[in-house]
Amino acid sequence: MSIFAQFGLRKVINASGKMTALGASAVSDEVADALKRAAQDYVDIEEMMEFAGRVIAEYTGAEDGCPTCGAAAGIAISTAAVITGKNLSLIERMPDSEGLRNEIIIQKGQQVHFGASIAQMVRLGGGKVVEIGNANKVEADHIKQAITDRTAALLYVKSHHAVQKGMQSIETMMQIAKEHQIPFIIDAAAEEDFQKYIRMGADIVIYSGGKALEGPTSGLICGKKEWMEACRMQYKGIGRPMKIGKEGVAGLIAALKQYPFKKDNAEEQIERMTRLNTALADVKGLSCSIKQDEAGRAIYRAQIQVDASNAGMTAAELLSRLETGNPAIFLRHHYVNVGILAVDPRPLLEGQEDIIASEIKRILKEVQSS
Numbered sequence: 001m002s003i004f005a006q007f008g009l010r011k012v013i014n015a016s017g018k019m020t021a022l023g024a025s026a027v028s029d030e031v032a033d034a035l036k037r038a039a040q041d042y043v044d045i046e047e048m049m050e051f052a053g054r055v056i057a058e059y060t061g062a063e064d065g066c067p068t069c070g071a072a073a074g075i076a077i078s079t080a081a082v083i084t085g086k087n088l089s090l091i092e093r094m095p096d097s098e099g100l101r102n103e104i105i106i107q108k109g110q111q112v113h114f115g116a117s118i119a120q121m122v123r124l125g126g127g128k129v130v131e132i133g134n135a136n137k138v139e140a141d142h143i144k145q146a147i148t149d150r151t152a153a154l155l156y157v158k159s160h161h162a163v164q165k166g167m168q169s170i171e172t173m174m175q176i177a178k179e180h181q182i183p184f185i186i187d188a189a190a191e192e193d194f195q196k197y198i199r200m201g202a203d204i205v206i207y208s209g210g211k212a213l214e215g216p217t218s219g220l221i222c223g224k225k226e227w228m229e230a231c232r233m234q235y236k237g238i239g240r241p242m243k244i245g246k247e248g249v250a251g252l253i254a255a256l257k258q259y260p261f262k263k264d265n266a267e268e269q270i271e272r273m274t275r276l277n278t279a280l281a282d283v284k285g286l287s288c289s290i291k292q293d294e295a296g297r298a299i300y301r302a303q304i305q306v307d308a309s310n311a312g313m314t315a316a317e318l319l320s321r322l323e324t325g326n327p328a329i330f331l332r333h334h335y336v337n338v339g340i341l342a343v344d345p346r347p348l349l350e351g352q353e354d355i356i357a358s359e360i361k362r363i364l365k366e367v368q369s370s
Contacts, residue, residue, distance in 0.1 A: 010344055011327040013352050016189065017299075017344040021072075022330055024210030024217060026347065028107035031254045035216055045246065049232055052249050056220050059256045060205070061195045062325075064228035067209075067249050068219035068291075071189035072114075072121050073242040076154075076232065078221055079104060079125025080206075080238050081230035083151040083184045091237040097126035104185075105130045107138045107173075109163030110156065118157060118187070123236060137166040143176050146273055147276045160295040160334075176220035181340055183227065189219075192297055194259065203227055209248075214262075215255030218248045266298045269345040272353050273302035273307040276343060279357035280304065283364055284312025291342070301332065302343040304360075312367040315339045322365050323355075329356055 007013065014022045021215055027035070049067060054064025083102050084090035090100070111131055112277035119129045130151075133142040141156070154177045156170055157292045171187065176203070185204040186197045192212040197205045204227050209218030221231050235243055238345040244252075268289060275290035285307045293299035305316035313321075315336045322329040332342035343356060 005215045009052035011231075012345040013327050013329045013349075013355060015343040015352070015356055016330045016332045016347075017355045017356045018208075018211035018214075018347060020210070020217075022347075024208070025214040026186075026349075027214060027216055027251065027255070029259065030258060031215055031251050032302065035251040039247045043246050044160075044216075048249055049235070050130065052253055053228055053232065055253050055256055056222050059194060059259065060198055060220075060222040060224035061308065062228070063225040064223070066228050066231035067222040067252055068221060068239075069242050069244040070210070070217060071187065071206050071208040071219040073239070073244075074117060074189075074219045074221045075118065075121035075187055076125035076228070077231050077234045077239050078185050078204050078206060079122050079127040079153070079358075081125075081227055082185070084230065084234075084237075085226075086230050086233050087352075091233055093364075094234075094238045095124055095126040095127075099275075101124075101150050102126055102128050103130045103148065104128065104153050104155050105132060105143065105151060105274050106155045106157065107131075107143075107167050109135050109138065109167050110159070112157060112159060112161040114189070122155070124316070125234075133168075133358050134166075134187065136163055136248055138168050138170055140145060140168055143168060143173060147180050147182065151180070151182055151339060153177075154187050155185045155187065157187045159187070159189065159293065160293060161296075162256070162295075166252060167170060169289045170197070170200065170202075170213040171280065177203075177230075180322045190295075190297075194222075194256075209252045213252075213255045213259055216248050216251035218244055220252065234328050253348070264298060266300060269300040271286070271345060272345045273300060276353040276357050277299060279354070280360060283311075283361055285364065286338075298312050299344065301344065301345070304331075304343070305308045306339045306341065309337065311364055313364070315341050318360070318363060322359060325359065327355070329359060 053065040108131045162224040170369045183203040190211045204223040209215040287305040291303045308314040
């Protein structure tokens, strides 16, 4: 019996993705063992944080790193770091940054909500958000003309939540940052390549430890040594209430050491989602296909288009029935307003795609026969 069943909580089938609201990832036995062993022992936390920084550097190709309790904390900590540097008096002032270089420039289409607001994470670190351009169109001149003597950093958000068209590229934004000698930060929370943006020349890159890495609830910042030292020092300030414990750091290190050996399972994803789509092929009101992730990652999801007039219920109603059942089935619902649901194969345990197909068929049959 699972620990959650022992608590009396419903069983969850996660077909939504590496979502924080569902616990992000189910870790490997090796990562779970690292969490357990760390929880039952003691360590000098500052020494461990510095060691973790070296491990992060090794696996990302960066000069140094900083572990965090999550990618959202990474945004706040990175923001504070570019404002305060390693000045302890300034660190202890945050998020009060009045009179300091505190403006963080972000493209309007990347000012997203991921369960919380990107802007709020920046403000927690003492940053003042400067949105540039329009929601679906940003010019390079928008970036250049927003830079002042109060600019602390340029922030790029690489996410499926962000507008994918009309934004200026990472390369353009990075070049502008370099020309003006301003730190360039990339929020790459759910990205799968932990070296790409460092190779491109970013100063600070933020990742989740619990998404593509499949570690525990955690995060990591990597980049230039001066900024990583400043990031770690934020634990004497705004980082304190968002600190990561010894267990999380140990699990993060274990996950980083495993990551290079993970195999590309795109073919398996497609095979499983094809099987799901085949099982739903004859269901009245449904049209199924396979779509690659919006942000270009090697993720292949089953997309289920619900025609409410034929299915007997809307996509939102079907979603609600699935989520309130037991087991509770959570599908990806970013486009539920236009009748589209999606199944992400990555977090599914063996055979759960069959359970999902069976439950969808049961619900629609019940509705259509009533």
